[in-house]
Amino acid sequence: MELRKYLLPGLISVTLLSGCSLFSGEEDVVKMAPLPKVENQFTPQTAWSTSVGDGVGDFYSNLHPAWQDGTVYAADRFGIVKALDASNGKEKWKVDLSQKTGFFSSNVSALLSGGITATGDRIYIGSERGQVFALNTSDGSVAWQTKVAGEAMSRPVVSDGLVLVHTSNGMLQGLDQTSGAVKWSVNLDMPALSLRGESAPVVAFGGAIVGGDNGRVSAVIMNQGQIIWQQRISQPSGATEIDRLNDVDTTPVVVNGVVYALAYNGNLTALDLRSGQILWKREIGGVKDMVVDAGRIYLVDQDDRVIALNADGGVAIWRQSDLLHRNLTSPVLFNGYLVVGDSEGYLHWINTVDGRFVAQQKLDSDGFQTEPVVAGDKLLIQAKGGEVYAITR
Helix, strand or coil, X not given: CCCCCCCCCCCECCCCCCCCCCCCCCCCCCCCCCCCCCCCCCCCEEEEEEECCCCCCCCCCEECCEEECCEEEEECCCCEEEEEECCCCCEEEEEECCECCXXXXXXXXXXXXXXXXXXXXXXXXXXXXXXXXXXXXXXXXXXXXXXXXXXXXXXXEEECCEEEEECCCCEEEEEECCCCCEEXXXXXXXXXXXXXXXXXXXXECCEEEEECCCCEEEEEECCCCEEEEEEECCCCCCCCCCXXXXXXXXXXXXXXXXXXXXXXXXXXXXXXXXXXXXXXXXXXXXXXXXXXXXXXXXXXXXXXXXXXXXXXXXXXXEEECCCCCCCCCCCEEECCEEEEXXXXXXXXXXXXXXXXXXXXXXXXXXXXXXXXXXXCCEEEEEECCCEEXXXXX
């Protein structure tokens, strides 16, 4: 059964019981807020833009550019991966990871979905086909390719000689960074219904902290692949199946021994890193990654409010509610401003002090789904149609 895109844009999975009914009575149509009028205090500039294949279209994807040592890496869903000069966007190399089917047949899409992660002399990308690729940064050649337990929807995370991959069927797997061999697997459990997308783990003090589709945050010892604690931050509740969704799809953030995690239909929760005990929680739900900086938490909630809170207690400092249901990306801090993209292809620049808009920029008619990426003095963002933009302040 397919859920309406305007209710949970691009995020609904996947594991639905046959013949189930998620709605009763009239369906509520959620309307996108009109574009707010902004008097730009400065004019962001496009340093360069270039196409990387056909993008992701209307499919949910966590593909976004990566930046390292003056090179931008970007990919499309079909399997095109490019390395671009960060200064001007010119192509350094290009590879195609789509499946070859025969001399006269078209290639089959690689369904790339999770990544890109760049570290050392390799980049890492996952796919909906359950494949994880490690490519050499020098020329894009495949260093290794490994079959994992399920769709690799989240960004691979590299630490301590391991590549950590959280798959769509609730498995966290540790792959050998050199060979790609699966070293261990941990089952994080899966409910019958979940959002499409998975939490990428965050690494701290030899442990991987990751959110699960069952409303829990788990800490796993990386060298053993064993769970050391689990904490539920969201309880299923409500009259409908959608109301009872409680996935923790955001990447937890660890600052000064505190884990910050966010659940859909649930809570923003602060946990003790060592024990997993709850320090405080606030009734805020969301599926977009957060920013924690200088004692503040910046997040986008599930209705697309942009919110700033005090990291010590979760007290709200400001709320920006003029972008409701515009399907915002995760926020990012760039040159002292908070920046989010939306599904109509706008970038919104927000003052971190009071939440007011300081600039607005229309870039792409296909719109944005994944968060901007800071690349030195540039801000990178990839549109759903495959165009990559480098923005300067």
